[in-house]
Amino acid sequence: MNAQRIRCEEVIEQLFEFLDQELDEDLSQRIEHHLKHCRDCFTRAEFEKRLRERIDQAAETRAPEALRRRLRRMIEEF
Amino acid sequence: MAESDRPQGAEERRRIFEREIDRLADRLYGTALRLTRDPEDAEDVVAEAVTRAWSKLDELRHPDQFEGWLFRILNNTFVSLWRRRRCRQDRETELNLSEGEEDGPAPFSLFEQLHQPFLLWWGTPEKQVLDGLLREDIQSALDALPDAFRVTMVMVEVEGYTYQEVSDLLDIPLGTVRSRLNRARSLLQASLWERAREAGLVHGVRKPRARSNGGGG
Known part of the structure; x- marks a missing residue:
């Protein structure tokens, strides 16, 4: 078990890498555990997650019809 | 046929x-x-x-x-x-920034600007701002980032690549992926803060901290 506690400052410092799933399993689990019990850090994590969702949504754009036609024409000739 | x-x-x-x-x-x-x-x-x-x-x-x-x-x-x-x-x-906005350009002013956190600890649940100023920002605000804030920062951020946050994959795709060290990502997030959040303020989304919230490049006399 990962009994070693993690402090708020450490959670905040590693938060982005945690959300990017770049941390090892032990550290991730300790952060998850901390987030379950610390409202301040949980609030911040939720904010960063939501911001990330907004960024992800901002990247969605409809392909112009001209591009779709161009791709169809190209593929037709492959 | x-x-x-x-x-x-x-x-x-x-x-x-x-x-x-x-x-x-x-x-x-x-x-x-x-x-x-x-x-x-x-x-x-x-x-x-x-x-x-x-x-x-x-x-x-x-x-x-x-x-x-x-x-x-x-x-x-x-x-x-x-x-x-x-x-x-010979564009200036290219993939390989010199090292000095990777370091910038202190990190900017939108959350720290908006969060009011005495309010008990999120659903407060920070939520208002996040929900109030338009897709166009976020798109233009992303587009305003220097190329190297924007590309790294899009690859990680939008496309979901690992840092190692981005390092391989861009042929840059892992540490550079991390530092670009930190700078990208900081710049993006500062830019969103400005946009939120211009849009009148921030009311009754403390003023932003003085930034290190402020200077003036």
């Missing part, structure tokens, strides 16, 4: 490819647009990536990995276009 020149299997393969490209066209274009910032360049990147994908289709061993494979080709196509262009135009 017009298609009679092609063997039946090949025709079927082409049809499946066409259907998949059609299904993924919005995401391909959206990603290319966030990477390039330019609609025409984005279309060219998608078209070239699709051509490359077709010519390498035999290399794809697991058809169920088509999507990830295609997006990797899209990213590689973008990176080579970017490098070519940089050589030609």
Whole structure:
């Protein structure tokens, strides 16, 4: 078990890498555990997650019809 | 039939490819647009990536990995276009910033600007701002980032690549991926803060901290 506690400052410092799933399993689990019990850090994590969702949504754009036609024409000739 | 020149299997393969490209066209274009910032360049990147994908289709061993494979080709196509262009135009906004440019002012956190600890639940100023920002605000804040920062951020946050994958795609050290990502997030959040303030989304919230580049007299 990962009994070693993690402090708020450490959670905040590693938060982005945690959300990017770049941390090892032990550290991730300790952060998850901390987030379950610390409202301040949980609030911040939720904010960063939501911001990330907004960024992800901002990247969605409809392909112009001209591009779709161009791709169809190209593929037709492959 | 017009298609009679092609063997039946090949025709079927082409049809499946066409259907998949059609299904993924919005995401391909959206990603290319966030990477390039330019609609025409984005279309060219998608078209070239699709051509490359077709010519390498035999290399794809697991058809169920088509999507990830295609997006990797899209990213590689973008990176080579970017490098070519940089050589030609000697642009300043290129992939390889000098080290000094990676370090900037102290990190900026939108959350720290907005959060009021005495309010007990989130659903407060920070939520108002997040919900109030328009997609266009976020798009233009992303587009305003220097190329190297924006590309790294799009690859990680939008496309979901690991730091190691971005390091390989861009041919930069892992530490540089991290520092660019930190700078990108900081710049983006500062930019969103300004946009939120201009849009009147921030009321009764403390003023932003003085920034280190403020100076003045």
